[in-house]
Amino acid sequence: MPTSVKVKTLRIDGRDVSAREDQTILEVARENDIWIPTLCHLDGLSPVGACRLCLVEIKGSTKLLPACVTAVEEGMEVSTQTEGLESYRRMILELLFSERNHVCSICKSNGHCEMQTLAQRLGLTHIHFPYRYPSLPVDLSHELFGMDHNRCILCTRCVRVCAEIEGAHVWDVMGRGVDARIICDLNQPWGTSETCTSCGKCVHVCPTGALFERGRSASEMDKRPEFLPYLTLMRRAGGE
Amino acid sequence: MIFEELGHIEEAELEAQSRFERRIHVCAAAGCLASGADAVKEALSGELQSTGLEERCQMVGVGCMGLCSRGPLVSIQPDNVLLAQVRAKDAKEVVGTLGKKPPKRLACPSDLPFFKRQLKVVLENMGRIDPERIEEYIAVGGYSALHKGLTEMTSQEVIDEVVKSGLRGRGGAGYPTGLKWSQLSKESSPIKYVVCNADEGDPGAFMDRSVLEGDPHRVLEGMILAGYATGATQGFIYVRAEYPLAIKRLNLAIKQASRLGLLGHNICGTPVSFGVEVRVGAGAFVCGEETALMASIEGGRGTPRPRPPFPTQSGIWGRPTMINNVETFANIPPIIRNGGKWLAEIGTEKSKGTKVFSLSGKVVNTGLIEVPMGITLREIIFEIGGGIPFGGKFKAVQTGGPSGGCVPDSGLDVPVDYESLSHLGTIMGSGGMVVMDDSASMVDVARFFLDFSRHESCGKCIPCRVGTVQMHGLLDKIAANRATSEDLAMLEELCDLVRKTSLCGLGQTAPTPVVSTLRHFREEYLSHLSGKA
Ligand SMILES: Cc1cc2nc3c(=O)[nH]c(=O)nc-3n(C[C@H](O)[C@H](O)[C@H](O)COP(=O)(O)O)c2cc1C
Ligand code: SF4
Ligand code: FES
Numbered sequence: 001m002p003t004s005v006k007v008k009t010l011r012i013d014g015r016d017v018s019a020r021e022d023q024t025i026l027e028v029a030r031e032n033d034i035w036i037p038t039l040c041h042l043d044g045l046s047p048v049g050a051c052r053l054c055l056v057e058i059k060g061s062t063k064l065l066p067a068c069v070t071a072v073e074e075g076m077e078v079s080t081q082t083e084g085l086e087s088y089r090r091m092i093l094e095l096l097f098s099e100r101n102h103v104c105s106i107c108k109s110n111g112h113c114e115m116q117t118l119a120q121r122l123g124l125t126h127i128h129f130p131y132r133y134p135s136l137p138v139d140l141s142h143e144l145f146g147m148d149h150n151r152c153i154l155c156t157r158c159v160r161v162c163a164e165i166e167g168a169h170v171w172d173v174m175g176r177g178v179d180a181r182i183i184c185d186l187n188q189p190w191g192t193s194e195t196c197t198s199c200g201k202c203v204h205v206c207p208t209g210a211l212f213e214r215g216r217s218a219s220e221m222d223k224r225p226e227f228l229p230y231l232t233l234m235r236r237a238g239g240e
Numbered sequence: 241m242i243f244e245e246l247g248h249i250e251e252a253e254l255e256a257q258s259r260f261e262r263r264i265h266v267c268a269a270a271g272c273l274a275s276g277a278d279a280v281k282e283a284l285s286g287e288l289q290s291t292g293l294e295e296r297c298q299m300v301g302v303g304c305m306g307l308c309s310r311g312p313l314v315s316i317q318p319d320n321v322l323l324a325q326v327r328a329k330d331a332k333e334v335v336g337t338l339g340k341k342p343p344k345r346l347a348c349p350s351d352l353p354f355f356k357r358q359l360k361v362v363l364e365n366m367g368r369i370d371p372e373r374i375e376e377y378i379a380v381g382g383y384s385a386l387h388k389g390l391t392e393m394t395s396q397e398v399i400d401e402v403v404k405s406g407l408r409g410r411g412g413a414g415y416p417t418g419l420k421w422s423q424l425s426k427e428s429s430p431i432k433y434v435v436c437n438a439d440e441g442d443p444g445a446f447m448d449r450s451v452l453e454g455d456p457h458r459v460l461e462g463m464i465l466a467g468y469a470t471g472a473t474q475g476f477i478y479v480r481a482e483y484p485l486a487i488k489r490l491n492l493a494i495k496q497a498s499r500l501g502l503l504g505h506n507i508c509g510t511p512v513s514f515g516v517e518v519r520v521g522a523g524a525f526v527c528g529e530e531t532a533l534m535a536s537i538e539g540g541r542g543t544p545r546p547r548p549p550f551p552t553q554s555g556i557w558g559r560p561t562m563i564n565n566v567e568t569f570a571n572i573p574p575i576i577r578n579g580g581k582w583l584a585e586i587g588t589e590k591s592k593g594t595k596v597f598s599l600s601g602k603v604v605n606t607g608l609i610e611v612p613m614g615i616t617l618r619e620i621i622f623e624i625g626g627g628i629p630f631g632g633k634f635k636a637v638q639t640g641g642p643s644g645g646c647v648p649d650s651g652l653d654v655p656v657d658y659e660s661l662s663h664l665g666t667i668m669g670s671g672g673m674v675v676m677d678d679s680a681s682m683v684d685v686a687r688f689f690l691d692f693s694r695h696e697s698c699g700k701c702i703p704c705r706v707g708t709v710q711m712h713g714l715l716d717k718i719a720a721n722r723a724t725s726e727d728l729a730m731l732e733e734l735c736d737l738v739r740k741t742s743l744c745g746l747g748q749t750a751p752t753p754v755v756s757t758l759r760h761f762r763e764e765y766l767s768h769l770s771g772k773a
Contacts, residue, residue, distance in 0.1 A: 049546035050700045052741045064740055069546045091737050095706035128730060129710050154699060173541060173699070176524065178709045180699030 010076040025067040025078055026054055036080050037089055037118055040155040041068040042205055044228035045164060048156060053089050053118070056080045064088075090122050098129040099178065100136060101150040102208075108221035109209030115153060116208075132178075139184070141191030145203050145213055152182055152210035158202035165231060170196045182210075201227070241501040243387040243508045246378055249500075253379040260298040262338065264288075265315045265367060268301030269453050270446065270485065271308035271607070276328070280312045283331035291335055300376075303454015305367035307354060308607035315367065316342070324348040353623045354605045359586065361594045362570045363610045366454045371489050374496040377457040383502060385576035389465050390510045393576075398469040399425060402572065404580030406592030411437055411528075411565030412643065412670050413745075414591075414658040420562055423552040424470040427560035432472035435556070435563040436463055437533060438479040438486070441525035442641030443692060445672035447596040448566035450608050452479070452486035455570070456493040460516060462569030464503065465576060467514035470562060475516040478533050481523055490518050525642075525696035529744050530563045532698065543698045544744035565670065567596055587613030591657035595668065601638075601675040604629050611656070618652040621675055632677035636760070640669025642689045642696070643749035645756025646682065665756040667749070682761040683768060687715040689753035697746060704747025707738040711754065718768045725769055732758070 006021045012034055019028040024047075029036050039051040047069045055064040059077035067080070079085070096102075096115065104110050136149035156173065159182065163169040170193055174183040184190045203211040205225045212221045257263070266272075266281040281301060288294040305313045310324035316338065323334065323346040333343050360366070369376040377383070389398050403418030424432060436459060440448040452459060463475045479487050494516055497503045505513045519537050526532045527542040534556045536542035555561020571593060575583050583593045591613040597620070600606045604626030611620060617637055621627070628634050636646040645666035647654075654660045658668050676685070694708035714731045717723040735751035735758075742748045758765060 048700070049743060050702075052701050052703055052743065055741055066546060071548075088737055088741050091733070092702050092741065095710065096702055098710065099702075099706045130713065132709070153702075154705070173543075175699070176526075177694055177697035177699045177705055180705070 008072050008074045008076075010072055010074065010078065012078045013080055019072040021072065023072055025056060025065075025070050025072060025076075028072055029067060029078075029080060034080060036067050037122065038068060039114060039118065039153065039207060040157065042157050042161075042225065042228065044232040045157060045160040045205070048160075051153075051155060052092055055085060055088065057082055057085060086122065090124055093119055093122060093124055094127045094129055096153055097124075097127050098131050100132070100134060100152065103150075106218050107151060107209040108212045108216050108218055109151070109223070110219040112219075112222040113209060114207035134178075139190050140214070141189035142193075142196070142198070143191065143214070144198055145190065145200065145211060147182070147184075147190060148210050148212070149181060150210075151208045153208055154180055154182065155207060156182075157205040157207065158182065158211060161201045161205045161228070165228070166197060166199050166201050168195045168197055168199075171202060241508055243391060246383055246387060249375055249378045253375040257298065257379070261296045262319065263298045263300055263317045265300050265302040265305075265317065267303075267305050267311060267313045267367065268371075269304035269308075269450055271304065272311035272313055273485075275311045275325075277312035279328040280314065280326050280331070283328035284314070284334065287331040287335040293335065293338070297335075297338065300370045301372070302369060303366040303371050304363075304450040304608050306358070306363070306608045307348070307605060309605055310348060313348075313367075320350055322348045322350045352605075354607075354609075354626065357615075357619060357624045358610050359594050359612045360610050361574055361583070361586070362451060362458075362567055362596055363455075363608070364574070365458065366450070366608075369455070371454050371456055372492055374457060374493065374500065377455070381577070382457055382573075383461055385573035386461050386464055386502065387508075389576050390468055390507065390512055395425060395469045395471065398465060398576065401575055401580035402469070405571075405575045405583040406580075406587075406590075407568065407571055407575065407583060408591065408658065409565055410567035410571070410595070410670065411563075412640070412667065414668060417564065417568055417571075420552065420564070421466060421469050424472065424560055424562040427552060429560050431474070431559045432470060433556050433559055433561040434463055434466045434470065434472045434475045435533070435537070435561060436475065436477040436566055436569055437528060437530070437563050438477055438483070438566045439521055439525075439528035439533065440480060440483075440566075440670065441528050441696070442643075442670060442672045444598065444600050444674050445641060445670055446598045447608065447671040449483050449486055450598075451566050451570050451596070452483065453489055456486075456489045457497065458573055459490075459566055459569045460493055460497055460503070462572035463516060464507065464514045465572050466562065466564065466569065468512050472560075472562065473513050473515065475514060476519050476537055476556075477516060478519045478521055478527070478537060480521045480527075487518060487520060494518070524698070525692075526698045526744070526746050529746060531744070533563065534561060543700045544746070546743060567671070588655060588657045590659055591668075595656065595671060597671045597673045599625055599673050599675070601673075602628055602632060602677040602680075603675040613657050614655045616653050616655055617647060620656070620673070621652070625675065628675070628677050632679070634675070635678045635680055636676045636682065636685075638666075638674040638676065638685065638753075639672065640667035640752070641672045642692050643667060643745065643752055644669045644672075645752045646676075646685060646760060647756075648760040651760075665759050666752070681719075682757040682764045683715060683719050686754045686757045687712065687719055690715055690750070693746065693750035697750075698744075701741075701743040701747060703738045704742040704744075704750060707734050707742075708747070708750050710734055711738070711751065715754070718765060721768055721770055723769055728765060728769065 037053045049066040049069040054067040057079040139147040159171040314323040407417040408414040532542040532544045551561040651664045690712040699705045
């Protein structure tokens with residue numbers, strides 16, 4: 001870490017906190033036990049600012065800013081839990097539930113799902129928007145893992161962990177808008193992939209039941225993404 | 241070549257042109273080509289040949305003359321004769337009446353309000369020169385601004401003139417161009433890029449396309465000046481693949497300019513170097529958004545990313561990058577030639593210069609127009625546009641495409657400038673202008689644009705990806721008279737959500753067509769709610 005890093009003081013939800021100038025609002029909030037919901041963000045992967053759940057209000061700015069990619073500034077006044085923000089967050093989650101077929105009761109990740117946990121924590125009791133019920137495939141061609149597109153929320157954690165940590169870049173996104181889909185290599189069955197190393201990193205960073213280990217039944221697929229901060233720490237140490 | 245030789249080229253070209261008694265200009269832009277301008281040109285050439293007039297009369301394919309609805313257009317100079325809706329079979333008559341009274345059936349008065357009310361800065365050469373010959377551009381003063389800029393002015397002085405001109409970006413948002421240039425010039429990176437945004441994906445817009453097809457050298461000249469002013473040595477022009485003619489003419493222009501040493505290393509013997517490459521987009525509207533555009537140029541998937549960092553801080557391959565619209569660059573040569581003050585005298589206090597619009601929809605004269613900022617919408621639609629055809633009644637005008645809104649009758653006398661249009665709930669946008677008569681349903685208009693946005697959403701962020709789909713579904717329901725007031729409330733909630741929480745400009749502006757029609761035509765929505773229509 002460069003020695004010349006400056007320290008900034010800011011205010012989050014009325015609390016004075018200090019931060020290194022290269023930190024994001026999310027990092028500082030977490031250090032201070034201030035909870036901001038996130039879905040696409042994962043420590044150790046490049047930030048994308050895509051899910052918009054971490055949006056916060058900043059005094060003097062008319063725009064809402066994603067805490068996961070917004071750098072701290074001296075004197076910044078951040079609010080993370082206003083009524084408006086909570087309502088936006090609930091609506092974004094509702095949209096996500098309406099988009100594909102998220103049927104928790106029969107999902108392998110039931111009880112271990114980040115989206116489900118968030119919904120509970122944000123007090124989501126029902127979905128106002130009409131469900132889209134798209135017809136989506138399940139890829140069971142890989143001998144160890146499976147991909148259920150019905151549960152995918154397009155957070156791209158799998159794409160990033162595979163490209164950035166494993167270095168294989170098996171996954172990517174194809175198509176636009178609501179038709180966007182995670183694809184394997186050149187849009188082929190996972191089992192035929194020539195780049196997949198079967199490391200399973202994607203499975204364990206996936207926040208929902210979209211990527212899973214085969215042989216697990218409903219509610220049995222718990223995820224263990226803890227390897228990620230460890231790997232990034234070791235890499236940083238190795239690089240220095 | 242050294243700059244002084246530009247003068248020789250100009251002289252030689254004027255000399256060659258003066259050997260002809262007249263020039264016949266046939267529009268070779270998209271609109272007229274589609275209505276058969278190619279065949280007209282061929283027939284006219286054949287006729288000149290067979291009557292032995294080819295030595296005395298020069299045939300030139302030129303850029304858009306503006307009155308696209310009356311194409312194919314032919315103009316005869318120096319007689320100042322304009323002929324409209326010319327067919328190949330008219331060739332004999334046209335050539336037969338050269339220098340005499342033109343055939344009545346074809347003649348189009350050139351003092352129509354359509355022409356008289358316009359002010360051409362960006363389009364000054366349109367319809368006057370052959371876009372495929374650099375000599376013709378040079379003969380009308382082309383590259384003299386580059387000559388002046390590179391030999392008589394410092395980079396800072398070039399930026400100062402752009403600042404003085406008050407020019408604001410013509411790509412939609414109206415960001416001050418001089419400020420953007422000075423930001424890039426202050427970046428210390430040894431490699432910087434200048435990008436021309438020619439993605440023009442708004443339905444109904446063809447301004448940038450016309451400029452690229454009709455006067456491509458002008459855009460190159462603006463870009464080279466930008467390179468000099470900011471210290472960038474590489475330029476990219478990002479053009480959508482749907483514009484093959486623009487791509488062809490740009491590549492030709494780049495080749496011609498490079499051959500003369502106006503592009504490349506040590507431009508015309510000066511220490512300035514600047515190269516330009518054309519990059520072809522693959523048909524995604526979102527790639528007009530600057531961060532998506534840069535990802536696409538890098539060869540990646542064209543999806544936006546959060547800003548900051550802004551492109552001028554970290555752009556293509558992490559290097560400082562400045563993106564301007566085609567029309568923005570096209571304004572630069574006259575600014576440098578005439579001084580920034582000259583442009584600043586046109587327009588309103590905060591919106592300087594002119595704006596090009598593509599006028600379409602239910603209006604008599606559709607086509608490409610350029611007007612001074614501050615003109616009213618009424619003047620554009622009823623004087624230049626000639627009003628609503630078949631005695632129809634005006635209902636609304638849509639500006640800004642999928643990011644813009646509809647202006648009703650009550651807003652027609654508002655001057656066209658960035659701020660006034662935004663007060664009316666719409667935007668200047670890049671220049672699409674669609675006129676609607678009272679047969680138009682405002683719910684359908686909103687539905688059309690939401691259909692566009694939901695398909696063009698890149699899918700990266702949730703509010704835009706799913707929100708636009710849900711909004712479109714609700715509009716479907718309203719249009720089918722099946723919606724309730726709860727549905728309308730949900731629609732308004734979604735407008736607010738998508739606007740406030742989307743990642744990029746596409747999502748942030750996608751609700752505007754709904755919000756603006758709800759603001760000005762709410763009763764129309766209400767009449768659709770179930771039990772009421
Ligand atoms: C979804 C979207 C599409 C856009 N499309 C275009 C476009 O086709 N052409 C363009 O010049 N600017 C487009 N823009 C605006 C650009 O992002 C950018 O602001 C502009 O090119 C800057 O140039 P200017 O300062 O000269 O206006 C678009 C923006 C968004 C959000
Ligand atoms: S607002 Fe729409 S287009 Fe922009 S990043 Fe989000 S999904 Fe993509
Ligand atoms: S966690 Fe910040 S946008 Fe998803």
